Amino acid sequence: MRQRTLRQMSTAGTVIILVGLATGTAVLGQVQKEHEEAKGLAALMQVNRQHFEAMVQTAYFEGAERRLQSSDYQNIRQQAQAIAGIARQVQQDYSRGERFEEIAGDLQEHAEEGAKAAPREDLPEINVQIGEMAEYCAKCHQEFRW
Numbered sequence: 001m002r003q004r005t006l007r008q009m010s011t012a013g014t015v016i017i018l019v020g021l022a023t024g025t026a027v028l029g030q031v032q033k034e035h036e037e038a039k040g041l042a043a044l045m046q047v048n049r050q051h052f053e054a055m056v057q058t059a060y061f062e063g064a065e066r067r068l069q070s071s072d073y074q075n076i077r078q079q080a081q082a083i084a085g086i087a088r089q090v091q092q093d094y095s096r097g098e099r100f101e102e103i104a105g106d107l108q109e110h111a112e113e114g115a116k117a118a119p120r121e122d123l124p125e126i127n128v129q130i131g132e133m134a135e136y137c138a139k140c141h142q143e144f145r146w
C-alpha cells in the first residue's frame with residue numbers, strides 16, 4: 001500500500017517535471033522567436049537608414065550644390081524603390097497591428113511616388129516625397145518604438 005503510494009507519487013512527479021520541461025521549452029522557443037524577429041526588424045531598419053541617407057544626400061544636399069545628372073536620378077529611384085520594398089516587407093513579416101501597417105503603407109506610397117518622380121527628373125517633387133517619407137519614419141518610431 002505504502003509502496004504503491006510512493007510509486008504513484010513518483011509517477012505524478014515525473015509527469016509534472018515533463019510538463020514543466022515542455023512548457024519551459026515552449027516559452028524559451030517563443031522568447032527566441034521574438035528575439036530573432038526583433039533582430040530581423042532592426043537589421044532591416046539599418047538598411048532602410050542607408051537607403052534614406054543616400055537618397056537625402058543626393059536629392060537634398062548634392063541637388064543644392066550642383067545640377068543632378070540622370071545617373072543621380074537613377075540612384076534616387078533605386079533608393080526610393082528599396083525603401084518601398086522594405087515598407088512592404090515590414091507590413092508582411094513584422095506587423096504589430098493595423099495602425100503599424102497603415103503607417104508602413106503610407107511610407108510605401110510616398111516612396112513609390114518618389115521613385116516615380118525620379119525618371120521625370122522632378123527634383124522638387126522628389127524632395128516633397130522625401131519629406132513625407134521622413135514623417136512616416138518618425139511617426140512609426142514615436143508610436144511603436146519609444
Ligand code: HEC
Nearest residue numbers: 038042045046048049052100103104107136137140144145
Ligand atoms: C511601420 C513602422 C516603422 C516605419 C515606417 C519605420 N520604422 Fe524604423 N523602426 C521601427 C521599429 C519598431 C524599430 C525598432 C526595432 C527594434 O529595435 O526592435 C525601428 C528602428 C529603426 C532604426 C534603429 C535600428 C537599430 O539598429 O536599432 C533605424 C535606424 C530606423 N528604424 C530607420 C528608419 C527609417 C530611415 C525609416 C523610414 C525610411 C523607418 N525606420 C521607418 C519601425 C518603423
